[in-house]
Amino acid sequence: MNQREIENLINQNIKRLKDEYELLNITMLNALHRNIDIMIENSDKWFGNNVPREFRDVLSSLMTLTYLYCQEKAELTNSATEVHYEEFKPDVFINSVITDMESVLGLKNVLVDLELSDATIRTSKKILRDSLLNIFLSMTHFMTSGSAIRISLSEERTTIRLKIVFEGLADNVPEMTKLSRVFYSYFDGSDYRINIGLSVALENLRNIGVTVKIARNARDLIEMDFSIPTTQFLETVHQIQKQEELKRASTRRETVVLSIDDVILEMVLSEALRDAGFTPSRGSISSFRSTEHSTESMIADYAFLKKNLITLEELAALAKHKKQLIIIHSNDESPELPVRQNIMAVEKPFEVDTIIKALS
Numbered sequence: 001m002n003q004r005e006i007e008n009l010i011n012q013n014i015k016r017l018k019d020e021y022e023l024l025n026i027t028m029l030n031a032l033h034r035n036i037d038i039m040i041e042n043s044d045k046w047f048g049n050n051v052p053r054e055f056r057d058v059l060s061s062l063m064t065l066t067y068l069y070c071q072e073k074a075e076l077t078n079s080a081t082e083v084h085y086e087e088f089k090p091d092v093f094i095n096s097v098i099t100d101m102e103s104v105l106g107l108k109n110v111l112v113d114l115e116l117s118d119a120t121i122r123t124s125k126k127i128l129r130d131s132l133l134n135i136f137l138s139m140t141h142f143m144t145s146g147s148a149i150r151i152s153l154s155e156e157r158t159t160i161r162l163k164i165v166f167e168g169l170a171d172n173v174p175e176m177t178k179l180s181r182v183f184y185s186y187f188d189g190s191d192y193r194i195n196i197g198l199s200v201a202l203e204n205l206r207n208i209g210v211t212v213k214i215a216r217n218a219r220d221l222i223e224m225d226f227s228i229p230t231t232q233f234l235e236t237v238h239q240i241q242k243q244e245e246l247k248r249a250s251t252r253r254e255t256v257v258l259s260i261d262d263v264i265l266e267m268v269l270s271e272a273l274r275d276a277g278f279t280p281s282r283g284s285i286s287s288f289r290s291t292e293h294s295t296e297s298m299i300a301d302y303a304f305l306k307k308n309l310i311t312l313e314e315l316a317a318l319a320k321h322k323k324q325l326i327i328i329h330s331n332d333e334s335p336e337l338p339v340r341q342n343i344m345a346v347e348k349p350f351e352v353d354t355i356i357k358a359l360s
Contacts, residue, residue, distance in 0.1 A: 036062050061106045087122040087231055090160045091115070094153050097129055101136050107143070113152040120231045121160055123208045134201035135224070139166050141186075141195055142173040158233035159211075162226040169220040176216050256359060259283035259300040261307065265328070269299065272352045278359065297359050298322050302329035312336055319343050324359055 039059050043051055091114045101107055136149075143149075147168040154161050178184040181197040202212050211227040256278045260266040270280040283298065285308045305315070305327070316338035319325045325343045328350075329335050337343055344358055 058106060061104060084126065085122060085124055087120050088125060089117075090119070090121050090162070090228070091117065091153055093125065093128070094151070094162065097132050098151065100129075101133060104133075105136060105140055107136070107140065107149065109148040111148060111150045113150075115152075115154040117155040117160075119155050119160060121228045122231045122234060123210070123228065127204050127208050128210070131201040131204045134196070135164070135198060138179070138196050138198055138201070139169075139222070142166075142170045144168065144170050155230070156227075159227045159229055162228070164224045164226075166222045166224075167220065169222065171219075173220070173222075176214065176222075179222075180214075255279045255281050255296050257281050257283035257296055257298045259285075259298065259304050260328070261303045262301055265301065268352065269355070272356065273359075276356045276360075296322060297324035297326070299326045299328065299355065302327060302333050302335045305335070312338060315343075316340070326355060326358060 036059065039055070039062070043055070047055065094114060098110060098112060102110060143166070147166070147170075150163075150165040150167065152163045154163075172187060172189060173179075174184060174186045178186065179198050180202070182199040183194055184197050185194050198214075202214075205212055205226065209229060211225075213225040213227075215223045215225075217223055254277075256273055258266050258269060258280055260269070266282070273280040283300075304310075315325075319338060319340050319342055322342065325340075326346055327335055327337060327343070328346050328348065330348050335345060337345055346354060
């Protein structure tokens with residue numbers, strides 16, 4: 001997938017996803033405000049004057065997270081109308097995402113293995129960052145003190161592979177069908193709760209050219225694989241496409257004259273010739289008899305020859321001035337044709353590729 005295709009795809013889908021983002025933000029902010037209020041209101045009752053440091057850290061993290069989501073919501077309109085693509089090193093980027101994840105979400109047991117590479121990727125840094133943080137946020141609800149996140153980054157030929165493994169998850173982690181939704185309910189042991197799913201984040205990743213694979217290898221283990229094409233690979237594909245376009249453009253200079261009475265047959269052949277790189281041209285009886293363009297090939301049906309009383313001698317003289325002369329006839333016709341290497345009879349029905357190969 002090249003740069004232009006990625007940009008077109010994200011622009012087509014971002015408007016549809018805007019409402020889901022709005023709903024996500026509203027729900028998230030409401031949940032954060034509610035949790036913060038509960039913690040502040042009950043801190044005296046729970047701890048008196050001896051508030052634990054961990055409690056203050058969690059409260060600070062929630063307030064920081066609320067601020068970040070308010071900031072993201074304010075920027076939502078701009079991001080929906082204009083997506084910014086940039087080239088960057090994935091290892092440096094992932095390091096910054098991990099730092100944000102640990103400081104904002106308060107995650108501790110994060111094991112990182114980043115392979116250093118000179119390769120770069122070109123995509124929307126903002127959407128990639130937001131989607132990854134959304135994934136981490138969704139999964140933290142099911143992480144306990146014994147849980148861990150393993151993050152690895154490696155270069156594999158034409159792609160950068162990011163692997164995230166959540167292991168030691170709680171028993172109440174839902175099935176993948178639930179986790180893959182925008183929102184879903186789950187039972188935490190005492191109450192049913194609503195949580196943000198992975199749907200929006202994963203779809204946004206796909207829309208910016210990321211290949212996504214998710215597997216649940218055990219009840220307490222979920223593995224996510226993300227593959228992003230390198231900038232060098234995208235540029236190579238783009239160069240190949242440009243070369244193919246130039247090649248097709250140069251071959252279209254060869255004209256094939258169609259002197260055919262069957263309108264449907266003429267239409268089918270014209271389309272096939274264009275796809276193969278030729279320039280089809282409708283021929284009249286005068287152009288059929290013309291000897292000016294000796295480099296042209298010509299296709300005629302036997303009905304055209306009979307209608308215009310084209311003799312065997314005239315056909316032989318005409319073939320001397322044509323690159324290739326193909327005569328199409330039905331199975332109940334037996335046209336008498338001059339014996340020449342550049343004259344070919346094709347009986348109906350036939351494969352269009354037979355004619356394309358004869359002209360190539």
